[in-house]
Amino acid sequence: MIEFKNVSFSYEIDVPVLRDISFTIEKGESVGLIGANGAGKSSLLKVLLGLLPHDGEISVDGILLETKNLPELRRRMGFVLQNSDNQMFMPTVFDDMMFGPLNYGMSREEAERKVDSVLERLELQSLRDKYNHKISGGEKKMASIATVLAMDPEVIIMDEPSASLDPYNRRAVINLIRSLEQTKIIASHDLDMILDTADRVILLSGGRIAADGRCRDILTDRFLLEHNRMELPLRFSESY
Amino acid sequence: MNKIDSAISEFRQMDELASGNSPVHRLEAGIKLAVTVFYIICVVSVDKYRLSMLTMMIFYPLLMFQAAGLSMSGFFYKLRYVLPLVCMVGVFNPLLDTSPMMSFGNVSVSGGMISMLTLMGKGIFCLMASYVLVATTRFDSICAALGRAHVPRVMVTLMLLTYRYVSVMMQEVSVMSEAYALRAPGQKGIHISAWGSFLGQMLLRSMDRAQELYSSMLLRGFDGAFRYASGERAKTRDFVFLTLCLLSFAVMRFVDIPELIGSFFV
Numbered sequence: 001m002i003e004f005k006n007v008s009f010s011y012e013i014d015v016p017v018l019r020d021i022s023f024t025i026e027k028g029e030s031v032g033l034i035g036a037n038g039a040g041k042s043s044l045l046k047v048l049l050g051l052l053p054h055d056g057e058i059s060v061d062g063i064l065l066e067t068k069n070l071p072e073l074r075r076r077m078g079f080v081l082q083n084s085d086n087q088m089f090m091p092t093v094f095d096d097m098m099f100g101p102l103n104y105g106m107s108r109e110e111a112e113r114k115v116d117s118v119l120e121r122l123e124l125q126s127l128r129d130k131y132n133h134k135i136s137g138g139e140k141k142m143a144s145i146a147t148v149l150a151m152d153p154e155v156i157i158m159d160e161p162s163a164s165l166d167p168y169n170r171r172a173v174i175n176l177i178r179s180l181e182q183t184k185i186i187a188s189h190d191l192d193m194i195l196d197t198a199d200r201v202i203l204l205s206g207g208r209i210a211a212d213g214r215c216r217d218i219l220t221d222r223f224l225l226e227h228n229r230m231e232l233p234l235r236f237s238e239s240y
Numbered sequence: 241m242n243k244i245d246s247a248i249s250e251f252r253q254m255d256e257l258a259s260g261n262s263p264v265h266r267l268e269a270g271i272k273l274a275v276t277v278f279y280i281i282c283v284v285s286v287d288k289y290r291l292s293m294l295t296m297m298i299f300y301p302l303l304m305f306q307a308a309g310l311s312m313s314g315f316f317y318k319l320r321y322v323l324p325l326v327c328m329v330g331v332f333n334p335l336l337d338t339s340p341m342m343s344f345g346n347v348s349v350s351g352g353m354i355s356m357l358t359l360m361g362k363g364i365f366c367l368m369a370s371y372v373l374v375a376t377t378r379f380d381s382i383c384a385a386l387g388r389a390h391v392p393r394v395m396v397t398l399m400l401l402t403y404r405y406v407s408v409m410m411q412e413v414s415v416m417s418e419a420y421a422l423r424a425p426g427q428k429g430i431h432i433s434a435w436g437s438f439l440g441q442m443l444l445r446s447m448d449r450a451q452e453l454y455s456s457m458l459l460r461g462f463d464g465a466f467r468y469a470s471g472e473r474a475k476t477r478d479f480v481f482l483t484l485c486l487l488s489f490a491v492m493r494f495v496d497i498p499e500l501i502g503s504f505f506v
Binding site for chain 1: 461
């Protein structure tokens with residue numbers, strides 16, 4: 001369970017990016033984090049991962065987010081970055097997937113088995129020994145999700161997982177996200193993807209929670225979305 | 241492909257070369273590092289007039305190139321900017337040291353000429369040995385080996401991150417110079433008036449990306465240790481290679497083998 005209690009964060013004094021955020025995410029939930037540019041989605045994710053400082057209290061499975069607990073908390077949470085080029089920094093997909101498990105204490109044999117089983121599950125065996133700079137954007141996104149899954153995280157956090165993907169790869173990523181059993185937090189502007197992958201939506205606006213509820217309820221509320229500089233998902237819009 | 245993109249591509253080729261599977265690639269990184277360092281010390285310490293002694297030193301890089309399947313043309317191409325600089329070292333020696341040292345028939349060779357060739361040879365041999373190391377060993381493994389050799393962790397981490405960030409920085413430069421060229425048709429390069437803002441932007445963008453990359457490493461458990469590269473342990477064959485190399489370098493360094501062979505005939 002992830003719990004935010006009155007969490008605030010600001011880059012500069014008097015310019016808060018997150019203001020008094022409180023919510024709870026239960027184990028196994030899939031939560032979409034939506035909001036206009038600058039609403040605080042990425043900052044919220046970074047605060048949760050301990051990459052940014054914060055006021056207030058954050059806990060994951062009862063473990064308080066503080067410096068001494070960071071390694072343990074980060075082991076439980078896998079983060080898929082928006083830009084896969086920044087996530088895939090090792091020469092090959094295999095090396096990248098081995099990086100996390102080995103750092104978290106798995107033996108080389110155990111890590112190799114884990115990597116192979118994740119690749120098999122995602123049907124990405126063909127990428128195993130490919131160089132990261134030689135695979136396509138879609139393959140790179142799938143591989144970057146695979147690097148996170150190889151760490152066996154309990155929570156998967158994704159920042160714009162469908163950004164810059166063509167329709168085919170976007171659908172592949174959506175299907176992959178749907179198949180994951182872990183707790184998921186997905187920050188995105190792609191509301192159609194959120195509809196397909198999340199049960200619950202948290203709408204951020206100006207660093208505050210503007211709405212928190214069932215995905216379909218929020219994403220069909222034209223007034224609420226437009227009031228917060230968003231639009232109905234394409235499939236609900238009249239022009240679609 | 242612009243110049244920067246081709247530089248990025250060349251940079252990545254080194255990673256590909258290092259991921260090969262030849263007998264040299266399979267040697268333990270620490271052993272290769274130790275051999276390379278010892279080789280460089282031996283080469284550099286050869287007296288500037290002992291050209292004959294130095295010639296023997298070429299056997300190590302030549303053998304390693306063969307065993308690793310590295311191409312000599314690839315080496316010269318990749319180091320095309322460095323090699324002329326290396327060759328420039330000692331280029332004035334023939335003018336400064338004109339005393340005759342040996343003669344071939346009627347042609348006398350000055351000490352300056354010999355020392356120039358020796359210095360050039362030293363530079364090229366050292367580059368060849370370093371190239372063999374880098375082209376057959378992954379950079380993470382080299383860093384791990386340095387860590388095991390008790391090089392301060394902060395220095396090793398700095399080296400590793402610099403290596404990672406160089407390509408990130410080059411990518412940013414490529415994107416920015418492309419954006420500049422598209423809005424400055426007919427202009428060759430970047431105008432001097434734009435250098436300040438270009439460099440500033442490049443630095444800021446590279447820092448952002450580097451921060452993101454570092455965060456990604458942290459989130460996957462990176463704490464400065466090289467667990468992912470330290471799985472390899474030196475085996476018997478590595479120690480045999482080390483012993484053979486150290487012995488032969490020492491012999492080549494202290495015994496002028498061509499001179500010795502020549503003395504049998506003269």
